[in-house]
Every structure is written in C-alpha cells, then in structure tokens.
Amino acid sequence: MPELLDKITSPQDLRGLSTKEMGRMAKEIRQLIIDTVSSTGGHLSPNLGVVEMTLALHYVFDSPRDKIIWDVGHQCYTHKILTGRREEFSSLRQMDGVCGFPVKEESEHDVYNTGHASTALSAALGMATARDRKGEDHHIIAVVGDGGLTGGIAWEALNQIGHLRERLIVVLNYNEMSISPNVGAISRYLTYLVSGQYYLRMKDHAKTFLKAIPLIGWPMIKVGRAFEETIKKTFFPGLLFEEMGLRYIGPVQGHSLPSLVEVFEEAKGHDGPVLILCVTKKGKGFGPAQDNPSKFHSAVPFEKTTGLSRTTDKRPTYSSVFGRTAIELAEEDDRVVAITAAMPDGTGLGPFGERFPDRLFDVGIAEQHAVVFSTGLALEGFRPVVAIYSTFLQRAYDQLYHDVCLMDIPILFILDRSGIVPDDGPTHQGINDIVYLRHLPNMIVMAPKDENELRHMLRSALNYGHPVAIRFPKGKVCGVPMDQGWKEIPLGKAELLKEGKDLLLAFGNMVRPGLEAAELLAKKGIDLAVVNARFAKPLDEALIREHIRPGSTIITAEEGVIDGGFGSAVREFLDREQYFDLRFKRLGLPVEIYPVGKVEQIKARYRLDVPGLVAQIEDFYQGGKQS
Template sequence: MTDRPKTPVLDRVKLPADLKALTDRELKQLADELRAETISAVSETGGHLGAGLGVVELTVAIHAVFDTPRDKLVWDVGHQCYPHKILTGRRDRIRTLRQEHGLSGFTKRSESPYDPFGAAHSSTSISAALGFAMARELGAEGTGDAIAVIGDGAMSAGMAYEAMNNAGHLGKRLFVILNDNEMSIAPPVGAMSAYLSRLYAGAPFQELKAAAKGAVSLLPEPFQLGARRAKDMLKTLAVGGSLFEEMGFSYLGPIDGHDMEQLLPVLRTARARATGPILIHAITRKGKGYAPAEGAPDRGHATAKFDVLTGKQVKAPSNAPSYTKVFARALLSQAEQDDKVVAVTAAMPDGTGLNLFAERFPKRCFDVGIAEQHAVTFSAGLAAAGMKPFCAIYSTFLQRGYDQVVHDVAIQRLPVRFAIDRAGLVGADGATHAGAFDVAFLSNLPGMVVMAAADEAELVHMVATAHALDDGPSAFRYPRGEGSGVTMPERGEVLEIGRGRLIREGKRVAILSFGTRLSEVEKAAESLAQRGITPTVANARFAKPLDRELILRLAAEHESLITIEEGAVGGFGSQVAQLLSDAGVFDRGLKFRMMVLPDIFIDQASPDTMYHVAGLDAARIEAKVLETLGIAELSSRRA
C-alpha cells in the first residue's frame, strides 16, 4: 500500500466550522491536501474519483464561506461528495466507502446532518434546494441558505429547468452553482452543452478572469469596471448568462472553479449581497490534479481499487463476459442484419454497452443526455415510424420514465424494446441503484412482454426475441456483472413468447425461477437431493405473458410451488398467484410461496451479501423448501 499523504492543515479540520479559523492561503493548502486524501482513499476502496477531484476547491470554498449544516448544501447526484464527506466529520470512515456497514458513495440523510438531502439520481438538487429555501421563508427552524451544486450534464435534464423556472418565479434567495466540467459520465450531448461551451469558447479563458469577480452590481470597487467590461465581452461573444437571467436568476461567471482567489471572493460577495436566486457558473475539470484520471476517457468516473502512483486499476481477471457486453454484441448482431435496428441511451453509452454500437453504427445510436423521459418517448416516435428501437436504460433509471412507458409506449402498443441493465441488487452503489421494481411496474401493463435471462446465453436469445416482436412493447432484464460462464450460442434464437423451460423433474415441491437466481436454485436442489428431496426446477423466462400450461401443470403435480425472483413484491410471483387464484388452484390446497426482495431498501455490500440479506441465496431457498414441506425442524437439527 502506498504511504498516505501528509496533511497538516487537513489534520486540524474535524468539521466545517474549523475552516473559519484558516487564512485564505491555508484554505488553498487545505484543498491540495484534500485532493491527495481523496485520491488515497479511493485507491483503497474504489468508487467515483474524477467527479470529486473536480470539486475539491469548490467544496472547501463553500464550507469556508457558508454555515453548514444550518445552510443546506445539496450535491446533485452525489458522486462528487467524497471530499465533502472528509470535511464533515467522516474522514475516519472514508476508507469504508461503498462497503458493507461503511459510508455510502452518495449523500445520505441518515449518515450525517451535513447531508441534508440524499441523492444518487441526477438533476434533483435545485428542486430540493428550493424546497429548503421556501421552508426558510416559512420559518423552518435550523434552516439558513440553500446551495445546490449541479453539473452541466445534470443541467440537460428537464427537472433542472422546471426547478429553475419555479425558483425564478418565486424570486427568493437561492444559490445554484453550475459545476461546468463540460463532461458528465459520457461527454454531454445536446443543445445545453453546446450553449455552455459557447459561453467561453470564443476567447481564451484567461482573458475573461475579470468576469470571475462576479456579478457587477454585487462587487465592491475597484473590481466593477474590469468585471463590467469582461461581462459585456462575454455577452457579445456568446449570449453570456442571458438564458439564466431570463429565468429570473442573477448570473455570475464564468469563474475558474479551481482558483481559490476567484471562488472565495465571489462566494463571499454573493452570500453577503444576494436577495434573489443567483447562479454561479464555475468552470472545473473532472479528475483535476491526478494525471491518470485527467487522461482517462471518462476522467476517472468510476474506478476499482488502484495504484496511486500509476493509476492502474486492480481488477480480478474475468472468467466470463459481462451481461452488458453480451447484450451489446447480441444487439450488434441484430443490427448488422437489419438496418431498422436503432439504439437509444440516456447518458450511459458505456454503462449500457452501447458505446460498441455507436462505434459500428454511429448514425443509428442516440445518446439523448440525462433525460429518461425523453429517451422513452423518442424511442416511441422511432417505433411509430417503423424503426426497431432498443432503449437501453438501467432499471433504477427507467423508473424516471415510467409515465412515458405507460402513456407513449404501452397504450399505443408501440414496439419499443427495453433493455434493462442492472436488474436486481447491484452491490457497492446500494439501494439507490438497485433494480428492484421494474418487473412489478412493467408486468401490470397490458400488452407488455416481460422477460428475464437466467444466464448470458439466454440473454442472447432474448435480444433476438425482442427484435422479432414487432406488434407491441417488450422488455428483457439482466444483472450487473459477469455471466456464469455457460457456452454461448453462435446466434440468438427467437423464443416462443410466454413459454418457460423445465430444468429438472422431481417430486412434492416445484421451484419456478425468474431471472438469474436459477443458479442458486440449482445449488439448493443439489443440497436438497442429499436429504432425499428432489424438487422440480423450472425457468419461467417470461413474467408476462406467463406460461399458463407449465404453471398449472406444476401446481397440479406437486403439493408445493415456490416462485423466486430478483425483484420487489408485486412482480413475477404476484402474477403467478393471480393466475393460480383465477384458475381456482388454491381451492384444492396448494402450498404456494413467493421469494422476493424484502420490503426494505438494502444498503451497499457485496452482491452475495446483499442477496443473503434479501434471503435469496441457495441456503435460504433450501430452507424455504424445507419449511414449506413442513420439515423445518429436521433442517435446524441437521444445521
């Protein structure tokens, strides 16, 4: 392990209040030490590196100028909050980031009063900060100023504009800091990004530093003349902050977000003088101050553990391809045969594997920015025109486009194919990124075909099946991480819609699995066989439409039927229960059980640990079989 950096100024800081005793020169040194400490910590834990390095000076300046936690600091998304956590009493736990019983990788209300609002999805900060600001206006105790820090990528989402429009209308004191690094996880796309780029592309940034002294009307002399000239030049060059000013915000900037000599006076002046909403436009660099992150294509967005000196990540060798790569290759195969196949993602081309598609078919791949609602309806429009769109969105982010799935896709029976990555529990990102609800919220939509792959080979077949489905919407889900190493098919086969597969025949109890828990079911079946119990095992493949014939046969030929899925209550098992109820099966005494994710949000840990907590591992499946058969006592004695 590399020696940890020496941090004499940081060692004096336990809480943000300690920054008030530091000189500006010491604050600058503190930022340097905070950057080194962040790099050192993430090298041991892995996690989001580049975003935090880009806001080190901003973090120090905000905590030095404002009075947190009375003043509410809301970080958009929260990947960039590691330096903030170090300064707010959590330095002694920073090397537990994203680990079981450790610190969350995002802001979290239950973790610290310095995290007034939890976030892990983007573009919520201005809305939340406006809520705090209006609560202050209404006399809420312990609530001072509200500061939202939002990235330029997150500003591409409609929710940010809804909040700014409302804030401008209300006209109350609110601070929005636009952390503009010209780059979200992927290079930001769209008109908003181009607008921000034009603000400072017309001349070298160094020539505009006078503008960094802030809104002219707020500044003391002698800065006003130089600032006014610079601001006028900016407006002549590129419209300046007029968009934000039209929305009712005073606009300051752009300023160099890594220059404490600019940040501190601008924030101090703004805090002293602001009466209404104000937007401070800070230019930063993701990965700033750490060459391996600055040089990486994603600026070190998310990393495994790494060597501080070289930046080389420590990753275990892979035995099987990831589900994401399997999906990407299968989709490429379909696209090579059909020029109507197009792909849509919402700012996650790498995460969804569509970067491979974009390289091969750049004109048929669309990254729409952080805008899941738009992604879904855009896909619906493509489908209505006869194209074959695959809309690849993580389960946790598809939640943000649910109205559009219902209204624009399902009601119109448009053949949009939803590729749902990160299904189930995801490990270090915890509850905010878990894919727990998609089976439930999609299976209740009329005409929606809902599939889940049991392994990576089946995923290839489901891509082919979705491609062939052209009379209505479909979805197929698959988890994060590597496959199980099964033999891969040369090409995908179209599955019969609503048809499951019998894996092994047994007696007394049948286990019907939906998704990748099938491997754990098979482990449980092997263990049960040693006890003389031989369950029937089936792979459902479809949550909608269900394999009615298979399910009724399992119910008729066994005394017990257990369903298992990587999703919340209301999903696959509930669909099966409805079928059995409608068919009058329960009248004949079938013992029916559903194994689903528990009714809690599960904090970060390894995926194996999370599934143990959820009760969905092989040992718990075995125990459920024994309990259902009424031989739990035997189980406990043998244990």
C-alpha cells in the first residue's frame, strides 16, 4: 500500500519530506506506474527512467508558478501523479481519461501540450523571454531527452538560447535511447561527455599534477572554478553547450535524489541558460523494461511477473507486412534503400535493417532531413522508401513540396499510423495526411483495402516514377490470404467490388466496413455500388463517370478529416465536370481535437464503424443534408 503517496495532493506536500522519504516515494510511484501500465498499456520505460528526476524537480521548483515543459511529453506520468491526478491515473489512455501526454486542459501544471518531439526548448525560450518582458521572476525548465535532441528544432532553439541568454534551465535526460538505441554524432558526443567520466578523470590527473608542484600547486587548485574552466578549455575546447552560451552542469546521476536536488538548486541560482546533463536508465526498476527498453517504450498491456504481452491476437501488423515486403523489394532491386526517423521498429523496418544493415538509414528524430536526404539519394539513382508515421510527416510539409514534388522525385513515402490512432490522444492522430498531400504537384496518394493489396501497392508504386504516399492504419491486418506473386496496380485505377444503383466510394480501411454497411443497407432497400478507390490522387475519374446517372447518390468514406480530403477531391471533380443533378455526401472525420481512446471507441463516436456508416447513410437517404 502506498503510504507516502497517499499524503501527496500537490507538489507542495513534497517539501516536508526527507530525501530518504523521497526515495521511498520513488518506489511507490514506480509500483503505481507498473501496476497501471500493465493493464492500460503506456510509455513504461521512459516513465520509469525519470521518477527521481521528476520528484526532484517538483521538490526544488514551485509548479505551476515555475513552469516545467516536457519534450515529447511521454515521460510525464510521475508529474501527473504528483500534480493532483493520482486518483484518475487508472484511467490512463482510456476513453476520455487521463492523457499520456501533458494537456493544458487537464491541469494548470501542464503548461504546454506536447506529443511530437524536440519542441520543449523553443517553447521554454519563448516563455522565458515573455517572463522577462513582463518583469516576472519564476523559473522555466525544459526536460528533453537525448533522442529529442536529435531533432533540428532543438538546435534552432539552442542557437537562440545562446544568443538571447535568457534565464532558463534545460534538463537533458541522457539514457542512450531514443525509442531504439539513439544514433548520430550528437548522441556520440553526449556519450563522450558521460562516458568514463573522462572530464573528471582529467581534472583529477591535473590536480595530482598541480599538487606535486612546490609552492604554487595548491594555491592554483584553490582558485577552484577558474581552475576548472582552464582545464575545460584546455582539454575540452569543444564543450559544445558552454561554447554555445549555456552553463553546463553534469553529468549527474539521474536516480540520486540528493545529487539531483543539489544541481537543480545550483541551477536555480544561475542568471542565464543552464543545461544539466542527467544520466538515467530507461525502464529502471522493472527488469523486462530495463532489459528491453524499446519494447516497453510504448507497451501494450503485459503480465507484471514476466513482462509478456497480454495480447492474444497473433495477426501481424500492417507495419510488419510493409517491413517484410520492403525486404522482398530490396532483394529484387539493389537500388532500394529504407529511411526511418528514429522508428526502425515502429515502422516495421527492424528486420530490413538486419537483412540489409547498409541500406537502412536511421536519421534520428529528423523528419525534414529524412525527406531531403532521400531526395539526394533518389537524384543519384537510389529508390528510397521513407517510412514515417502520418502525424510526424506533418513536420516535413515544406520539404515534400519544395524538395520532392517540385522536382518530381520518385520517392515512396510510407505513412504508417494513418487515420484514427489509439491511446495517445490528439497529437498522434494520423488524420490530416490526405489533405496535406493531395494538393502537392506530382504527388500520388494511395491506401490499400487490406494487407494483400498493400503488398501489391508497394511494388507497383516503386515503378510509377513519381513521389507516392501509401497510407495505412496502426494495428493488426485484416487477415486475408496473401497472394504469392505480384499484381500490378495500374496508376489511378480503382476497383469495383459490388455493383449497385448508387455509388459508395471508399478509401483505404473504410473499404471493408463500407462493403459490410452496403450489404446491410441492401436489405433496407438502399442499393449501393461499392468501389475501392485505392487512389485519392489521381482519382479514377472514368469509373466515377460510368456510375453517375441523373439523380444518383454518391457517398464517399475516408478515415481522415473531411475538409480537403478524399471526398473533397471527388466533390471537386464532380463540380469541374458540372455534375449538379445528384446527391452527394462525404463521410469522414470532422475538424476537431480528438479524445484519447481505442480506435473502435473513437470510430463509434464519429460514426465510422459499420453501424455508424449504416446509420449515416440511412439518414442521408431519408433526406439528410448533403455535405
């Protein structure tokens, strides 16, 4: 039974505790996180790694007066537990429950909504600048991981932080991991700062050396800080953060409460930007997560004793079908290379990396760079396959337009987690991609109805000679039989699945529920032809023309926002061709902030599941408004 945690209703209550009691509290929090996440799923290993750091932050600083900004935000569970949401914590990731990321609307202690990486430093600098303009004196603390620091915006922020020199504190959580092991030169540099206490060793050697010098040795050591500076400058001219204008403190043992409290207190007194490098262990306190922090980065519900998943559904995911097909394609053509922005496992490219270690590039959390890097590869004859979650590719909109589409560069973009995304809330919804892609010149936008079609689409798309985006949802495949060979999917060709009087054009994973709905509606006298559109761009205009009769009804269905999406493409086509004598309805998602919940729950709420589709279409036939 938690004893200490029971007494905490706000961070203020921490102040009376000894560091020993805080240590006990850390244990209680860890247990609560493990108990909860084992049944709800969630970001287990990142959260277990920052329990002490969060306790120390709330002990030293005065939230919400002092503002703590969590980069990505996936590590905010202890923060939520300490800031009045302990009771609700059992509703983590449940429909309309506690969000796994900071949400301003949930608490005054969540000062900045996040979900996408590398934004905390920019937001913190903006807030620090505003604070000083307003003559206020609170502290601003940004907590960023070594993975978050591979994102370009973080460096844009550091550039300006070193320029403005506003008073703010950056806590850099170094655990050698992004979701997978962290990569890149920055990661290497941090490892160098931390590894073997190289700097401390140098200092000790230098002290021994100075002590040995008669008369002047000891006085020189006593000069203290000046001595340290000299050593740093002599042996570390590249101490990057100091050179950039931030006071650097570290490395600090990130699970030692006394050390953390001491350095946070020290940082509080500094009149400029400070960066504290904390070394933590991802997954700390739960063996399976410590041994495999990637697997437990965002865990599905698991058995607490073994860490084994509780899921019994053995079907593969869309991501793994993509990953397997990418290997097949790379075996056929040695120009095929794969690019991921810090998500080799999430995107299903892990096995590709094992099979072709030199042909998988993990660029870090750097979606913009991933796109332009691929442009360079493609211009020199390679065939890049770039796998990025739909929500994160939003980052690279300009690169898609400026670097890919204007030059009509053939790159295959894989938009994993398109459509409604479970568990993580509004920041992770993949519902905008059809809209942000379909108006780009030369861009082809596709979505398969099932995993078998995905496989054929991947191969066909590589040969279209243009940029292509293929979107598919998070989660398990439909379970259809897989063809052995390849089938060519001609560019812009849709597939008629069911004949009928009126027309239902469904895109991607709306095809199967659309078909089911049409069958149920047939029993109610509504006769719909069902088309698997396959392409949101280019549309199969010939097929649509063939199915239009005077007075007919056309319905579109997509798992994406309606405004500017697939249905809008159809509507624009009908307007261009002056088809006015028909009834038209777009089914999809409204433009709004989406709740946390499971896919089925969110689909049901927005009436995109089979009963919802039936109801919406029936309403429309009974005189519902066109839209």
